[in-house]
Amino acid sequence: MSRKNRVPLADRVARAAEAALAAQHFVSAIDILVGIGWLDSGAVERWRRGQTDCLEEVVQVNLPRISEAMRLFGSWAIAKGLFPSPTAYVGRTPGRPTLRFSRGGNPAIEASYRTHWVSPELSEKKRERLAETASRAPELVVIQPLNTEWVCNRCGGTGDLLMMETPGPACLRCVGLDDLEYLPAGDALLTRRAKSKSSRYAVVVRFSRTRRRYERQGLLVEPQALADAQQNLEAP
Numbered sequence: 001m002s003r004k005n006r007v008p009l010a011d012r013v014a015r016a017a018e019a020a021l022a023a024q025h026f027v028s029a030i031d032i033l034v035g036i037g038w039l040d041s042g043a044v045e046r047w048r049r050g051q052t053d054c055l056e057e058v059v060q061v062n063l064p065r066i067s068e069a070m071r072l073f074g075s076w077a078i079a080k081g082l083f084p085s086p087t088a089y090v091g092r093t094p095g096r097p098t099l100r101f102s103r104g105g106n107p108a109i110e111a112s113y114r115t116h117w118v119s120p121e122l123s124e125k126k127r128e129r130l131a132e133t134a135s136r137a138p139e140l141v142v143i144q145p146l147n148t149e150w151v152c153n154r155c156g157g158t159g160d161l162l163m164m165e166t167p168g169p170a171c172l173r174c175v176g177l178d179d180l181e182y183l184p185a186g187d188a189l190l191t192r193r194a195k196s197k198s199s200r201y202a203v204v205v206r207f208s209r210t211r212r213r214y215e216r217q218g219l220l221v222e223p224q225a226l227a228d229a230q231q232n233l234e235a236p
């Protein structure tokens with residue numbers, strides 16, 4: 001038995017919770033599962049992109065253990081006097097689906113997973129702002145592939161940009177983003193204005209082999225939003 005396993009689960013949950021609370025003023029079920037080492041952040045990212053049916057599927061322990069950890073987390077949060085804050089979890093895909101945590105999909109269990117516990121030290125206003133940010137739908141991410149020999153999993157076509165789906169890459173026409181216009185990064189003000197005027201947009205990233213991570217290249221925005229933003233900036 002490893003040394004880690006001898007630490008009681010309640011202590012491991014409390015330690016993960018304290019760390020998340022100190023870092024961000026709230027704690028989520030995902031913070032706990034990642035913090036105690038049962039879930040890796042790569043799996044969370046795949047789940048957010050809709051590549052996994054539910055989160056429990058990628059947690060590395062069985063259901064009774066997960067339930068036990070979640071029960072301990074709930075008791076810890078209540079004992080600490082944290083405020084429960086129901087949070088929306090929306091997928092990072094154009095359909096904006098509500099993400100599922102549990103295999104069974106029981107509403108009460110889903111609700112407990114979606115509850116963020118917020119520090120009582122924050123003012124009511126700050127708590128509200130935090131809740132708003134946490135529930136915001138994540139940005140859509142479009143990839144500029146390094147390998148240009150890719151094939152769309154839906155239509156067999158290809159293109160300069162793709163979006164990752166569970167079965168594989170998809171072209172922008174198939175995901176319904178092909179009407180958007182590319183705005184390269186560089187002009188921060190124009191980017192911010194165009195984004196705020198565009199009801200649909202996606203972030204364009206490319207993998208950097210040297211830095212070993214995805215880097216922002218620019219934004220896809222509605223052509224009208226871009227034209228309006230440009231015109232506003234040119235106006236005296």
Ligand SMILES: [Zn+2]
Nearest residue numbers: 152155171174
């Ligand atoms: Zn396609």
